[in-house]
Amino acid sequence: MLRHFPNYIVAVIISVVVLVSVSCSKEGPRAGKVDYDVIVIGGGLGGLSAAAHLATGKLKVLLIEQHYKVGGCATSFSRGDFTFDVALHEMDGAGPVRPGMKEEGPVRQLLKACGVYDKITLIEHPDLYRAVYPGIDVTLPANWEGLKKRLKNNWPNETEGIDEFHRICLAVSSEAMSLAQLQRYGTVKKLLTMAMVPLRQRNLLKWKDRTVQDLMDHCFKSADIKAVVSQYWCYLGPSIDKQAAFLFIMAFNSYASGGAWHIKGTSQALSDAYAERIGELGGTVKTGVLAKKIVMENGIAVGVETDEGKMYSCRYIVANTDPYQLVYTLIGESHFPAKYIDRLKTLKPANSLFGVFLGLNVDLKKRGHRDFEIFYNASTDNRAVYESMMKGDYKNGALVIAIYTNMDDPVYAPSGKSVVKLDAYSDIAMWPEDAGEYERLKEKKVDELIALASRHIPELATPGTIAVKLGYTPRTLRRYTLNRDGVVYGFNSTPDQFDRIPNRTPVDNVFIASNWTQMSHGYSGVQINGWMAARMIMDREGIR
Numbered sequence: 001m002l003r004h005f006p007n008y009i010v011a012v013i014i015s016v017v018v019l020v021s022v023s024c025s026k027e028g029p030r031a032g033k034v035d036y037d038v039i040v041i042g043g044g045l046g047g048l049s050a051a052a053h054l055a056t057g058k059l060k061v062l063l064i065e066q067h068y069k070v071g072g073c074a075t076s077f078s079r080g081d082f083t084f085d086v087a088l089h090e091m092d093g094a095g096p097v098r099p100g101m102k103e104e105g106p107v108r109q110l111l112k113a114c115g116v117y118d119k120i121t122l123i124e125h126p127d128l129y130r131a132v133y134p135g136i137d138v139t140l141p142a143n144w145e146g147l148k149k150r151l152k153n154n155w156p157n158e159t160e161g162i163d164e165f166h167r168i169c170l171a172v173s174s175e176a177m178s179l180a181q182l183q184r185y186g187t188v189k190k191l192l193t194m195a196m197v198p199l200r201q202r203n204l205l206k207w208k209d210r211t212v213q214d215l216m217d218h219c220f221k222s223a224d225i226k227a228v229v230s231q232y233w234c235y236l237g238p239s240i241d242k243q244a245a246f247l248f249i250m251a252f253n254s255y256a257s258g259g260a261w262h263i264k265g266t267s268q269a270l271s272d273a274y275a276e277r278i279g280e281l282g283g284t285v286k287t288g289v290l291a292k293k294i295v296m297e298n299g300i301a302v303g304v305e306t307d308e309g310k311m312y313s314c315r316y317i318v319a320n321t322d323p324y325q326l327v328y329t330l331i332g333e334s335h336f337p338a339k340y341i342d343r344l345k346t347l348k349p350a351n352s353l354f355g356v357f358l359g360l361n362v363d364l365k366k367r368g369h370r371d372f373e374i375f376y377n378a379s380t381d382n383r384a385v386y387e388s389m390m391k392g393d394y395k396n397g398a399l400v401i402a403i404y405t406n407m408d409d410p411v412y413a414p415s416g417k418s419v420v421k422l423d424a425y426s427d428i429a430m431w432p433e434d435a436g437e438y439e440r441l442k443e444k445k446v447d448e449l450i451a452l453a454s455r456h457i458p459e460l461a462t463p464g465t466i467a468v469k470l471g472y473t474p475r476t477l478r479r480y481t482l483n484r485d486g487v488v489y490g491f492n493s494t495p496d497q498f499d500r501i502p503n504r505t506p507v508d509n510v511f512i513a514s515n516w517t518q519m520s521h522g523y524s525g526v527q528i529n530g531w532m533a534a535r536m537i538m539d540r541e542g543i544r
Contacts, residue, residue, distance in 0.1 A: 034313040036062040036284075038537060039304050041291040041330070042320030044072025044481070045523060046513035048274035049530025050318045052114040055281035057534070057543040062312060063278060064304070066290040071271030072320075072481055073488065074523065079468045082359030082419050083412050087488075088267040089373055089402045089421075090260035092251070093524035094122055098258065100144065100170075105258045107524045110531050115280070119273035121264040123407060128255055129373040131231040132456060133380050138228045139371065144256045151225065161219040165229065168203065168215070169253035175201040176250065204246070209495045212240035212248045213382075227380040234375060234400055234425075235522070237350040237493040239386035244495045247520065254524070260373075262407050267523070294319075294330045294510070301331070301510050318533045320513045320526075323501055324484045331507065340506050347497055350489035351390060352474035354426035356446050359468030360418040362459055365406050369457055374401040376456045389425040394448045399424050401453055417467075420457070422449050428474035428485040438475070446471040490516035503533045511536060 040051045043065030051063040069075060073087035093107035103109070111117035128147070130139040138154055140147045144166060151162050185193060198205060207215065212233060216226040232252055233240050263270045275285045290307040294317060303313040319326045323344055327336055376399045379385055389397035404412045404419040412419040432438045446469065454460040474486030481488070491497050503517050511533040515521035519529040538544075 034315055035303075036060050036312060036314045038062075038316045038318060039064070039312055039314040040318045040320060040513075041294075041304065042072070042514070043067070043070035043271075043275070043285065043287065044320050044514070044526065045074045045271065045274075046515065046526035046530040046533075047072075047318065047320030048271060048278070049110065049114075049527040050320065050511075050513045050534045051278050051283055051285075051530075052116060052274050052281070053110070053531050053534035054318075054537060055278050055283040056114045057538045057541070058282075059537070059541070059543070061278065061281075061283035062314070063275075063283065063285045064289045064291055064306065065285070065287045066482065067480060068288050069268075069271075070275045070285060070287060071268055073477075074267040074271045076266035076268040079357075079359060079470065081414050081417060082468050083266060084357045084359075084419060084421065084470075085266040085268075085404060085412075088263060088523060089400070090125055090128075090255070090262065091523040092254040092258060092260060093528075094261040095124070095258040098143070101257060105254075105524075107527055110527060114274075114277060116270075116273045116277050119276065120270055123262040123264055123409065125260040125262060125372060125407075127371065127373070128260055129231060129375055130371045131228045131375050131377070133224075133227055133377045136224050136228065136380070140228070142255065142260050147256055151229070155220075155222055155225045158220055158222060158225050161221065161225075165215075165219040168207070168219070169249050169256070171203040172207055172246070172249050173253045173257070175204045207245045207249060208498055210245040211495060212243045212245050215245040215248065216240065223380055227377070227382070230382070231375045231377075233382065234398055237489045239383045241383055242494050244493045244498065246495070246498065247493045251522075262372075262409070264409050265411050266409075291330060294326075296331060296335055296507075299335065300508055315509065316537050317510045318513050318530075318537070319510065320530070322483050322487070322490070322514060322516050323512060325482060326505070326510075326512065331510070336506050343501070347500070348492045348494075349484060349487045350492040351425050352428055352477060352486040353423055353488060354445065354449070354473050355421060355423040355471070356449050357468070357470040357472070358420040358422070358450070358460070358466055359413065360420060360459070360465055361416075361467050362418060362465055363405075363416050364403055364418040364420070364457065364459065367459065369403060370406060372403055372406045374403075374456060375399070376401055376453065378452070386425065390427050392426070392430045392445060394424055394445060394452055397424055397452070399449065399452050401456060420453075420460075422453050424449060426474050428478070431473050431475050438473075442471050442473060488515070489521045490514070491520075493520065503529060504536060 037059040038054050038061050040047045040063040051061045055061045076085050093105040095105045125142055128140045128142045148162055152159050212230055216230050220226050230240050233243055278285055291304050292307050293305040294301050295303040301317045303311050305311045378396045385398045400423040402421045450460055459465050477486035491500050503511050513530040513533040515526050517529055519525040
């Protein structure tokens with residue numbers, strides 16, 4: 001479930017509605033000799049992307065990461081014969097030009113721009129996903145033509161609605177693309193462009209304040225097709241009656257138009273490629289180093305203190321953290337205007353995740369399980385499924401099953417074995433603080449999740465099949481990412497939270513590149529967030 005997507009256009013549209021560029025100080029970055037031009041705090045994909053693009057602009061960059069290796073959620077680990085990707089299922093925005101597209105995917109463009117693209121190998125998924133409900137089993141191809149054909153074959157009476165869904169996705173995406181450079185406009189041009197939005201971006205405005213349920217009801221009649229088409233809700237947070245239609249539209253279109261992509265060698269290969277490129281460009285990457293404090297002087301940031309007791313001075317800072325860490329731990333609430341703090345308190349974080357990594361002693365592909373991405377749902381009652389997961393009632397919830405060894409990437413397991421990951425929603429509040437209680441509950445819930453998955457993969461219930469079984473909870477995610485409550489989606493994706501916080505902060509020389517900002521969460525989203533933060537600094541420095 002961590003693959004998620006928020007897609008590259010989200011930031012553009014959010015900028016239309018609210019581009020908050022408040023500042024506590026009009027004073028520019030510190031003059032004189034400093035250790036680095038920019039310090040990037042956090043080595044997840046947002047921080048790595050920011051650092052790579054800044055280094056491409058010939059700025060002297062230091063990236064510090066508290067874990068012993070870079071990547072954040074974009075990483076992997078091994079147990080015995082098995083290698084597990086922590087988060088990635090599929091990545092959008094990484095494809096070449098395809099029919100109906102004017103250019104390559106945005107992530108592909110950015111990877112090329114900073115010199116990382118040639119260091120990785122991308123593998124295209126043949127399908128977007130397989131959606132399984134009681135009495136329903138449909139696989140959607142990873143392109144609009146095949147996807148629409150499959151839906152029309154299954155629901156011939158929904159032909160007009162399928163075409164309407166496609167039209168809405170293309171129209172909103174196209175209108176979003178027309179605003180791609182908004183954040184770089186001068187004040188007058190920006191205001192004039194925003195004033196024209198009601199005339200030029202009508203589809204965008206129509207769906208901005210609506211839910212995925214509204215979208216499904218507008219396009220379709222059958223409850224079954226609504227369930228299948230809305231299945232990506234599992235990567236965006238709330239149930240479809242509360243989930244923002246805009247984010248869903250952007251994400252769905254990005255995958256259906258540009259394809260879904262796997263990174264050969266796990267997502268750690270992407271993170272390592274970024275770190276290598278940063279070094280090639282003269283930047284420095286330090287792992288196992290925790291930022292303890294951002295040092296402030298006269299309302300601007302002048303450096304970072306680490307848990308090693310060192311202080312590194314700089315002119316700019318990019319924080320690949322959640323905004324709560326930045327405001328309350330690293331800088332201090334007193335350095336932010338009341339309006340910004342009030343907004344932060346108003347915005348609600350999304351849910352977290354719970355899941356299981358499985359190493360199997362059987363080859364699932366040879367046994368007929370050929371799909372990579374399977375959504376297994378206990379019911380078509382979306383609201384009930386969501387609420388069941390958030391209460392820890394997983395037998396009545398939804399489950400994402402990813403069979404990594406079906407990607408023909410030999411890194412995951414030796415011949416004859418398989419790697420599977422199961423993901424579901426969770427609330428950190430259900431997990432006890434007491435270590436003993438926590439472990440007992442985790443073991444129980446891991447077995448419940450496996451039991452649910454065994455309805456689709458019976459081999460999981462066969463003794464001796466599972467060689468490795470590792471569960472993770474919101475507390476696990478909090479420990480490794482430091483994100484509040486182990487949240488991976490950032491702020492909850494509801495229409496009333498359309499305007500997330502911007503990449504620019506009220507501290508004039510501090511920027512945010514994480515999943516809590518304009519681009520939201522997901523592999524593509526955070527890489528573009530990193531670029532956006534870097535681009536704002538380079539614009540200020542006059543770097544093309």
